[in-house]
Amino acid sequence: MGLGHPAVGLQRALTSAGVRAGDEVIVPSYGTADVVEAVRQAGGMPVYVDIDADSFCLDPAAVEAAVTPRTAAVVPVHQFGHHADMTRLGELAGRRGLFLIPQETEQSSSVETAMRQANAAFLSQRLSDVITPRVRPGVEHTFHQYVVRVPGNGRPDRDAFARTLRAKGVRCRVPVQTPVHRMPPFRRDVWLPETERAADECLSLPVEAGMTRRELQRVASACNALGGLLQPA
Incomplete structure (x- = not known):
């Protein structure tokens, strides 16, 4: 990892805070x-702690349940541009004597952010057969990624949906293929149901600042045309 890598900054922050x-x-x-x-x-x-189903960020209730006498810190991640619930996590950290050290977030200009937010709103109004992003009241979502859930039978339907979209020329990708707790170098025997469900259902659709309304409508139309092919179980 180079000196500019986000993990290096987080490592330094953890060490400076007193994590041993x-x-x-x-x-x-x-x-x-x-x-x-x-x-x-x-x-x-x-x-490893489970996520909130709507924000994809750490679930504060799950965080509190995981605290032990050996817990020193909590590292929230502002996932896909949706801010973690820093109010509840901050209150928890203060009450339990924990360090709260957010991961550094990707920075964009206010203009780029506003354009992505507008594009996300356009898609959310027009998509009819996927579950569009949910934004917690009072929380900003910068939409570094526009992540939907594909209804149906989990990973097989999501992957089939993605293949069909790509065949139609729509750029899309699975934002998290494998949760970290299932990666060989970091594996732990834990059950995180919302994490597993998100890994099986989620798909990132294009929402870049430079996209035109015609391009966005093409994405929405391609997705909506698949509604009859993939039905919830």
């Missing part, structure tokens, strides 16, 4: 391995 070898650090499994690697480099022991 053997301390437990609560992290999400739904995302990249960068956060877990930073915790390990700082000497901490990652503890």
Whole structure:
């Protein structure tokens, strides 16, 4: 990892906060391995906690249930541009004497963010057969990714949906193929139902700032045309 890598900054923040070898650090499994690697480099022991189904960020109730006398810190991740519930997590951290150390987030200009938000709103108004992103009241979503859930029978239907969209020229990708707790270097025997469900159902659709309304409508039309092919179980 280079000095500019986000995990390096997080590792330094953990070390500066006082995380020491053997301390437990609560992290999400739904995302990249960068956060877990930073915790390990700082000497901490990652503890995987489930996400909130709407925001894809750490579920504060699950965080509280995971706290032990060895817990030193919580690392929220603002997933896909949706901010974690820092109010509840901050209150929890203060009450339980924990460090609250968010992962550094991707920065964009206010103009780019506003354009993505407008594009996301356009798609959400027109998509009819996928579950569009939900934004918690009072929380900003910058839509670094526009992530929908594909209804049906989980991963097989989601993957079939994605293949058909790509064949129609729509750029889409699975945002998290494998939760970190199931990756061989970081594997832990834990059951995180919302994390597993998100990994099986979610698909990221294009919502870049430079997209035209015609391009966005093409994405919506391609998705809506598949509504009759993939039905909820």
